[in-house]
Each structure stands twice: as structure tokens, then as C-alpha cells.
Amino acid sequence: MSTLPGPGRRRGPSKGDRRERAILETARTLLARKPLADITIDELAAGADISRSSFYFYFDSKIAVVVALLHGLTGELGRDSGPWLEGSGPDEAALRRSLTALAVLWREQGRLIAGALAAAPGCPPLAEWRAGLRAAHVERLAARISRDRAAGLAPDGPAPRVLAGLVDDLRTAAFATAADxxxxxxxxxxxxxxxxxxxxxxPHPIR
Amino acid sequence: MSTLPGPGRRRGPSKGDRRERAILETARTLLARKPLADITIDELAAGADISRSSFYFYFDSKIAVVVALLHGLTGELGRDSGPWLEGSGPDEAALRRSLTALAVLWREQGRLIAGALAAAPGCPPLAEWRAGLRAAHVERLAARISRDRAAGLAPDGPAPRVLAGLVDDLRTAAFATAADxxxxxxxxxxxxxxxxxxxxxxPHPIR
DNA sequence: TCATGGAATCGACACTACGTCGAAAAACTC
DNA sequence: GAGTTTTTCGACGTAGTGTCGATTCCATGA
Structure with a gap:
């Protein structure tokens, strides 16, 4: 449940540190092969060459491992989207760069992200992570929409935040569904x- | 796992039939209050006034109950979308009717649908249900898109099936996210x- | 009317996964 | 090398799932 490493671990990159990383690494590897729900704590522990109960010295639960992995991912998720979100007008190239970066991330870590999203309802820390991510994107995109409309660059329509939310929903759903x-x-x-x-x-057909 | 009622039950709307319906009803009720993952077989059995092991006489698992509920829902899901999907051009009114019917269903049965979607990866019968639903919608919408393009009513763009898939993804994600x-x-x-x-x-600002 | 067989019920069991506790071993520190 | 902190693990308790065999219920027709 908790975001932080377990109750043990103080400082100093000692033996236990390697173990912690081994667990994370195992999780990453397993996630490449099967969905989160099918991964058991036994497997995670075995992958790091420790007993199941030792696992709990490092993490509170399977979800805590996911949260840790996600933590390292959060920065990446908005990568290359700056120019698009800070720009204005239908800047196709900037949007494409932003979406390409996102698509690469989904290809590499799709199982992790999808697993986190699936487990989010019913798991506060994951729900927060998802909500935070969405809010950040919606916020900036909504601002962009407002700017464009004020400048006469975009037509009127749904409230900026709602429209931005729909764009975010579409991205997530599309990437989650897509094989490639x-x-x-x-x-x-x-x-x-x-x-x-x-x-x-x-009324008029498109020319 | 299986779609059909358990190994028992032959014919005649007798006592066991009432029980079966009681289980379904209990599931519906509980789903209105909490997500599928939080519902246990004990609860379902208790709701129908039978012991947990008796539950297995009627259904193979919790998922089988969901599948049964879904079965009754499948018809509803495409309701009122005929005029829109069979029509042509930007028929706003028809689209609105179709979406309204869908939204009502999501309001009433959101937890059920969301639960099924969440459990779908990793559960063949649910995955099939979802895939079938999506395919049916995509199929018809893609055909509509092709027709419109051929008639010069819609601009060119992504392959009809892909575009239809994106529309379907957007709907599902949006309704799943939305409070209302x-x-x-x-x-x-x-x-x-x-x-x-x-x-x-x-290049040109919108007039 | 009662025997027979299918419908329905349940308790007991086996299994899997999770999470906790306290005792012990290992590693580090002075 | 005594003392502290880090790390490990086995044993235990819990919750939920699914199976089995024995038993009870009940409609039917001989």
C-alpha cells in the first residue's frame, strides 16, 4: 500500500540495495511476459533469490513494487510534450513528436502501465498516480485550448477541461488497446x- | 470460467431457478455498491440464502455470474444506435440518441461493465465478450465511414476500421471515467x- | 403409498496467496 | 570481538477459492 520502501532499509548502497534493485528488475522482466495480476510475490522473491517473507523486508506488497517502478516512469510520460503543450495552433509536427515519445513508452512498458491502470480502482496509491498524471496533462492541454480559442485559432466547443480530458482518455485507451x-x-x-x-x-459536402 | 450454468440444473422453472435468479439479483445489487473485485462468493451465496458450496451448483465462479449478467446486457448495448450507424453524413440527432442510450446504460450498470472490462485481460470469456462488442460496433461504423467518404460527405483520413476503433475506445474510456x-x-x-x-x-485561422 | 432417481444442499477438505512475528544469522562499527 | 544494525527465514494465521462425497428434498409413476 505504501509508496516508500519497507520498514527496514536506512542508507548506504549495501547488499540490501542490490536486492531491492533485483526485485524491481525481476518485476520488470516478468511484466514483459505476463500481466500484473498473474505475478505472485513468490516469483518476485525467487527472482531476487530471497524467501517470500524476506520480500516484505523490501516492499509492503506487490503494488508497492509497481508504484516504485511507476515512480521512475512518471518523468518519462510527459517527455517531449513540452513544445506541443506550450505551443499554439495545429502544430502537427510538435504533436507527432509528443505522441511518438508516448507510444515508445507504451511499447516498452505497456504491461506495467496497463497493469497499474487496471489495478487503480480499488488501490488508492495507484489511483492517485493515475489521477495526478491525467490532471497534469489535462491542465496544460486545457490551457492551450483556451489560448487557441482566444486567438481565433480553434473553434469553440466543449469546455477546455472536458475536451482535454477526452483527448487524454482517447490516448490512454488507444495505446492500451493497440498491439503496436x-x-x-x-x-x-x-x-x-x-x-x-x-x-x-x-449541410455542405467537404470540398 | 464457463458461460453456461453449472453442471446441475436441467429443465423446469423450479426452486433452483429462483435461487439462480437470486444469485444474479444479489450480484446486481452488490455491484451497485462496490467493484467486482471486492465481491466474494460468500456474499453472493449469502444473498441467495444458500451456503457457499451450494453456489457452485449454480455457477462455476464469480466470473460466470458476471458473464450471465452481461448476457442480458449485450442486446441493450447497441440499442438506438441503428439509425445512426445505418445512416449517413453528420446526423447529429441520430448520434445523440445513440449516445444517450449508451450513457443511460453506463449510469445504471457502470460498475458491472467496468468490472467486466477490468477483468477481461486474463479471463478469456470476458475478453471475448468485449472483443465481440467492439468488433460489432467497429464493423458497422467503419462501413458507415467508407460510405460517407465515397459519397464525399466525409474527409479522407485514417483507415475506416482504425478510426472506428478510436471512436469506440474514446466512448468506452470516457464513460468509464465519467462520474455522470x-x-x-x-x-x-x-x-x-x-x-x-x-x-x-x-495555416488559416478558422473563420 | 412408497420407492426411485434427479435436483439441491452442505460440511469437510485441499489448495493458493497473502501478510505478520519473532528468532536467528550476517554484516558492519568501534 | 562486543554490540548494533541489517537482513533472512520458518512458522503461523487468515481469507478466498474450488472439489468431493454424503445427505436431504421432492416429483413422478408403478
């Missing part, structure tokens, strides 16, 4: 731009 | 229409 996230980037670029800038006149 | 699905309908209508029909000229 990177293959989806181009289409996501198109679709997100349409969500934000796509205006259309109902 | 029905409040989202109007915005979803706008966004989906933009995804399908929204064209925009990059």
Missing part, C-alpha cells in the same frame, strides 16, 4: 487535431 | 462528429 502503439501515432495525430481544430459545416 | 455519463453526451457528440467529419486548413 507506434503504428497508431499518425492516426492519433490526425484525430486529435480534428478533436481540437476540426470544424465542419453540416 | 449522461452529462458527457453533448460533448461526445461534438467530438465524435469532429473525428469523423472535422476537416481543417492548417
Amino acid at each position: 502503439p507506434e503504428a497508431l501515432v499518425d492516426d492519433l495525430v490526425t484525430v486529435e487535431l480534428r478533436m481540437l481544430y476540426g470544424d465542419f459545416r453540416i | 455519463p449522461e452529462a458527457l453526451v453533448d460533448d461526445l457528440v461534438t467530438v465524435e462528429l469532429r473525428m469523423l467529419y472535422g476537416d481543417f486548413r492548417i
Whole structure:
């Protein structure tokens, strides 16, 4: 349940430190092969060459391991999205760079992220992590939408925060579903731009 | 694991039939209060006034109960979407009716659907259910997209199936996230229409 | 009316996974 | 090399799942 390492461990990169990293590494390896729910504490412990009860010296639970892995990931998740989120107008290239970075992360760590998302309802620390991530993205994207609308660059529409939330939902769901996230980037670029800038006149066919 | 009722039960709407319905009813009730993962077989059995081991006479597992509930729901899920999916062009009213029906279902049975979706990876029968549902929607929507494009009613863009998949993903994610699905309908209508029909000229500000 | 067989019920058991505790071994510190 | 801190583990208790065989219920038709 807790985010921090177990009750033991003070300081100094000693033996136990290697063990802790071994557990994390084992978790990462196993997650590449099967979903979080199928991984047992026995396996995690065995992978680090310690007994099951020793595992609890390092982490409070399976979820605590996931949280630790996620912690190292959080920075990466917003990587390369600065230019897009701070920019303005339908800057296709910037959006593509942002989505590409995200897709790579999903390819490499999809099981971890998906596992965390699946376990989030019913596990406060994971729910917070997800909520924080979403909020950060929605916040910045909503601001961008407001700016664009004020500048006449984007059509009016759903409240900025709502629209931004839908964009975030779409990304997450699409990447979670996709077998090959990177293959989806181009289409996501198109679709997100349409969500934000796509205006259309109902009666007339598109030229 | 299995979809069908347990190994017992032959014919005739007798005592056991009432029990079976009592279990389903109990599940429905409990799902209104807490997520699927927090519901135990003990509770389901207790709700139907039988012992835990008697439960297994009726269903193979907790998941089998969910599958049974879902079975009754599958028809509803596509309800009122006919006019939209069989129609053509940006028929806002038809889309709104379709989405409204879906939103109502999510409000009433959100926990059930969300629980099923969460348990789907790692549980073949649920995964199949989800895949079938998605496929059915994607299939029809993709056909609609192709028709519209051929008729010059919609701009070119992502492959119809991919685009339809993204629309489906968005709906599911949005409703799963939302506290009040029905409040989202109007915005979803706008966004989906933009995804399908929204064209925009990059350099020029919107008139 | 009662025997027979399927429907329904349950207690006892076996299993898996989780998490805790306290005692011991290892490693480090002075 | 005594004392402290870190690390390890076996034993235990708990919760939930699923199975088995014995038993009871009950409709039916001989």
C-alpha cells in the first residue's frame, strides 16, 4: 500500500540495495511476459533469490513494487510534450513528436502501465498516480485550448477541461488497446487535431 | 470460467431457478455498491440464502455470474444506435440518441461493465465478450465511414476500421471515467462528429 | 403409498496467496 | 570481538477459492 520502501532499509548502497534493485528488475522482466495480476510475490522473491517473507523486508506488497517502478516512469510520460503543450495552433509536427515519445513508452512498458491502470480502482496509491498524471496533462492541454480559442485559432466547443480530458482518455485507451502503439501515432495525430481544430459545416459536402 | 450454468440444473422453472435468479439479483445489487473485485462468493451465496458450496451448483465462479449478467446486457448495448450507424453524413440527432442510450446504460450498470472490462485481460470469456462488442460496433461504423467518404460527405483520413476503433475506445474510456455519463453526451457528440467529419486548413485561422 | 432417481444442499477438505512475528544469522562499527 | 544494525527465514494465521462425497428434498409413476 505504501509508496516508500519497507520498514527496514536506512542508507548506504549495501547488499540490501542490490536486492531491492533485483526485485524491481525481476518485476520488470516478468511484466514483459505476463500481466500484473498473474505475478505472485513468490516469483518476485525467487527472482531476487530471497524467501517470500524476506520480500516484505523490501516492499509492503506487490503494488508497492509497481508504484516504485511507476515512480521512475512518471518523468518519462510527459517527455517531449513540452513544445506541443506550450505551443499554439495545429502544430502537427510538435504533436507527432509528443505522441511518438508516448507510444515508445507504451511499447516498452505497456504491461506495467496497463497493469497499474487496471489495478487503480480499488488501490488508492495507484489511483492517485493515475489521477495526478491525467490532471497534469489535462491542465496544460486545457490551457492551450483556451489560448487557441482566444486567438481565433480553434473553434469553440466543449469546455477546455472536458475536451482535454477526452483527448487524454482517447490516448490512454488507444495505446492500451493497440498491439503496436507506434503504428497508431499518425492516426492519433490526425484525430486529435480534428478533436481540437476540426470544424465542419453540416449541410455542405467537404470540398 | 464457463458461460453456461453449472453442471446441475436441467429443465423446469423450479426452486433452483429462483435461487439462480437470486444469485444474479444479489450480484446486481452488490455491484451497485462496490467493484467486482471486492465481491466474494460468500456474499453472493449469502444473498441467495444458500451456503457457499451450494453456489457452485449454480455457477462455476464469480466470473460466470458476471458473464450471465452481461448476457442480458449485450442486446441493450447497441440499442438506438441503428439509425445512426445505418445512416449517413453528420446526423447529429441520430448520434445523440445513440449516445444517450449508451450513457443511460453506463449510469445504471457502470460498475458491472467496468468490472467486466477490468477483468477481461486474463479471463478469456470476458475478453471475448468485449472483443465481440467492439468488433460489432467497429464493423458497422467503419462501413458507415467508407460510405460517407465515397459519397464525399466525409474527409479522407485514417483507415475506416482504425478510426472506428478510436471512436469506440474514446466512448468506452470516457464513460468509464465519467462520474455522470449522461452529462458527457453533448460533448461526445461534438467530438465524435469532429473525428469523423472535422476537416481543417492548417495555416488559416478558422473563420 | 412408497420407492426411485434427479435436483439441491452442505460440511469437510485441499489448495493458493497473502501478510505478520519473532528468532536467528550476517554484516558492519568501534 | 562486543554490540548494533541489517537482513533472512520458518512458522503461523487468515481469507478466498474450488472439489468431493454424503445427505436431504421432492416429483413422478408403478
